[in-house]
Amino acid sequence: MSVLILGATSPIARQLAARYAEAGWPVYVAARDGEEAARIAADLRVRFDVEATSGVFDARDFDHHPAFIEGVEAALGPISVAVLAFGAMGEQEASQEDFEAARAVIEVNYAGAVSISEALAARLSQRPGALLVGLTSVAGDRGRQSNYIYGSAKGAFALYLQGLRNRLFRQGVHVMTVKLGFVDTRMTFGMETALPIADPVEVSRALYEAANRRVDTLYYPPLWRGVMSIIRSIPEAAFKRLSL
Template sequence: MTQILIVGATSAIARGCAFAWAKQGQRLVLAGRDMAELERISRDIRLRFASHVQVAALDLDDADQLSARWDDLETAHGHMDGVLMAAGWMPDDSDAMRRDTPALQVLARNFTGPVALLNAAADAFAARKHGFIVGIGSVAGDRGRQSNYVYGAAKGGFSIYLAGLRNRLFADGVSVLTVKPGFVDTRMTWGLPGLFLVADPMVLGEQIVSAQAAGKNTVYLPSFWRLIMLIIQHVPEFVFKRLKL
């Protein structure tokens, strides 16, 4: 039986993955900042699937302490066989583009914090020659757009980090999956203008778990986003900079 740490477990995508893994009988450790919500989700999973679920407090804003926090988690809950990094934060970019705290928080919660924790996980998995990592990126990281370029920069950096980690860990038998969702029906996207083809996070959870089991490297979800982003990436810069995206 596999034990999986789900970071950012209160997110809708993380919950979809948790349900999919729980159906398989996997052991879960749900980690995040909102302990009351984590407890609620864990009770729901136990009732639905009779699964072994634990919860743990984890704050990615405190990057300097995350290596030690990984050790604490394994001491308290046992060795992890996999990690889903689903934490993230997307504020209104008019806030994120200011010079003070919001932009730095976007980078901390979407990039530097996840990297700090996954570095510790990668070291542990490499030493054991066993394990997997799933990182939730975003199509926003494929090209900078004026509407969310701080968030996009963090997610783009995270995707590059995961690609390098996949290269590093391949020889150790550790898989790394990068997931790039498009618009998903979550708290982060609720009420945003201009959304279309919004995906169900429960369906995405099933697809993410299947992609990990199949040994995929990078997946766009839903899959049509690969074509959409390919087109966006190939728009010439002299045209793209004039667009209101």
């Protein structure tokens, strides 16, 4: 039984990989940058004396996803925990001007996430107790002019995860949706925010604990559950006049 972390160069993913390794799990870390993924796996082996291996994973390389999962299991045995931590925010303005930019955001955050989740579900559905964790965003809870391309892809992924959770429930497989607010990573570098930015270490701790408790939907930091509930409750007639 092993843990697969996709998008392993994310600071949140690195921390989470370390938590699973510390608990003694064999871990497979995958990222677009195979050399960096190999360094992350080597670090896990040294620090935690566990089996850790690595590979290349590109969310947009849909056709390769089933073979990728086959390769992970050939290397480290059956996957029982899979964490989809990859994502790309892109630039809203660029996405408005050039559909290729929008397509990249949609393909990474939604189409790619669905493609790899389905390849995983085909195997996990035979393994009661298995877990799939998808990292999405509070940006997916309501469309806003400043980031609706990324937001809609993340929102669609959250809806997809809800359906997958419903599908896999009877097989004893859990699907956890993680809706993140601001976290201090490359994605938020240089961003000015009205609300505090969470530390990836603290995010990984919350995520790991929630995953072990088989939480359905985790908002983190937790205050975002209330913030988004207020934002969702604003009538559209008023909301469309706001510059958010």
